[in-house]
Amino acid sequence: MTVPENIRILLVDDHAIVREGYRSLLHKQPGMVVIAEAADGAEAYLRFKDCNPDVVIMDISLPGQGGLKAIERIKQYRPDAKILVFSMHQNPSFALQATRAGALGYVTKSSTPDVLIRAVHDVHAGRLTLSADIAQALALQKLTGNDIALQELTVREFEILRMLVEAKSTDDIAQTLNLSPKTVSNCHYLIKRKLGVASDIELTHLAIRMNVIDLLELSGPAP
Numbered sequence: 001m002t003v004p005e006n007i008r009i010l011l012v013d014d015h016a017i018v019r020e021g022y023r024s025l026l027h028k029q030p031g032m033v034v035i036a037e038a039a040d041g042a043e044a045y046l047r048f049k050d051c052n053p054d055v056v057i058m059d060i061s062l063p064g065q066g067g068l069k070a071i072e073r074i075k076q077y078r079p080d081a082k083i084l085v086f087s088m089h090q091n092p093s094f095a096l097q098a099t100r101a102g103a104l105g106y107v108t109k110s111s112t113p114d115v116l117i118r119a120v121h122d123v124h125a126g127r128l129t130l131s132a133d134i135a136q137a138l139a140l141q142k143l144t145g146n147d148i149a150l151q152e153l154t155v156r157e158f159e160i161l162r163m164l165v166e167a168k169s170t171d172d173i174a175q176t177l178n179l180s181p182k183t184v185s186n187c188h189y190l191i192k193r194k195l196g197v198a199s200d201i202e203l204t205h206l207a208i209r210m211n212v213i214d215l216l217e218l219s220g221p222a223p
Contacts, residue, residue, distance in 0.1 A: 006033045007124050010053040012044040012070070013037075013086075014062050022057070022086075022116075029117055041065030045073045048081070055124050056083045057116075060098060064176050068101045068159045075102035084123045086116065091210065092137040093150040095130060097158045105129040150210060152194045160187045164200065165207040 009026060011034050013019045023034045036051040038044040040062045048056060056074065060067025067085065074081045084105040085098045095106040105123045107116055111131045122129035130138070153161065156177075163173045170188070174181045197203045 006031050007120060008033060008035045008051070008054045009120070010035065010044065010047055010051060010056045010058075011037045012039075012041075012047075012056065012058040012062070012067070014039045014059065025113055025116075026057075026120075032117075032120065039063075041067060041070030041073075044070045045077070048074050049077060052078075054082065055120055056081065057086050057120065058083060058103075060085055060087050060094065061089065066159050066162060068097055068155050069177060071098065071101040071103055072155060082123045082126065084119055084129075090133055090137060092134060093158075093210070095134045095138065096151060097153075097155055099128070101155045106134055107131040108133055150195075153191065157187050157191050157194070160184060161191050161203075161207065164188065164191070165204045 009032060011019055011023060011026070013022070016039070019037050019039075023037070026032045026034050035053055036047045038047045042065050044056070044058060044062075044067075045065075058067050058070065060071075062070070065073075067087075071083055071085075074083065081102070083103045084107065085095070085103045086107050086109060087094060087098075088109045090108050090110070098106050104126070105119045105128065107119045107129070108131050110133065115131050119129045119131070150158070159177065160173055163176070168176075170181050170184045173179070174184045177184070192198065192203055195203065195206055197206055
């Protein structure tokens with residue numbers, strides 16, 4: 001009988017302790033092995049090119065180049081790359097943007113370990129997969145129309161929005177995302193127009209209300 005090869009995994013999360021916990025969990029599963037890790041989007045792209053993993057498990061709230069940008073870069077490099085987003089964000093708009101960027105799955109960190117393991121197998125098999133809470137949130141969003149404006153944003157605009165409400169400057173965003181400051185400024189204008197706000201203060205309030213970012217994130221890490 002032929003023994004199936006291990007699913008080779010690249011694990012991307014900016015918290016070393018979190019990576020250690022999930023690496024331990026994955027290594028305990030028959031047929032899974034973490035072959036590389038990364039702490040941000042730029043490192044994830046380089047590790048992917050170096051190691052050519054079967055599945056990428058990636059957080060999208062990463063320092064510098066966020067997870068959405070990293071997904072896009074990886075998919076441009078290898079269109080058949082299989083990426084599973086594993087995020088604390090339960091806002092269905094994040095799942096929508098992740099799948100638009102090229103992810104095959106989206107699982108929230110509040111899910112049980114077996115949900116993550118099953119999602120790894122699904123993504124490895126090329127199947128789209130969502131944790132139950134996200135699937136339910138997406139269904140409710142379609143029924144109620146909540147956050148419909150966020151769905152009008154492109155992946156690039158969504159990533160720029162995330163950085164704007166973190167008080168990043170135009171130049172910082174441009175450098176991080178490898179864009180020109182003019183492109184970032186144009187996107188900034190389009191984001192406000194699409195979301196129907198007139199100022200950055202209104203934009204931040206809207207982002208908090210739509211759970212794009214919360215007050216804890218805005219306050220930064222605890223001293």
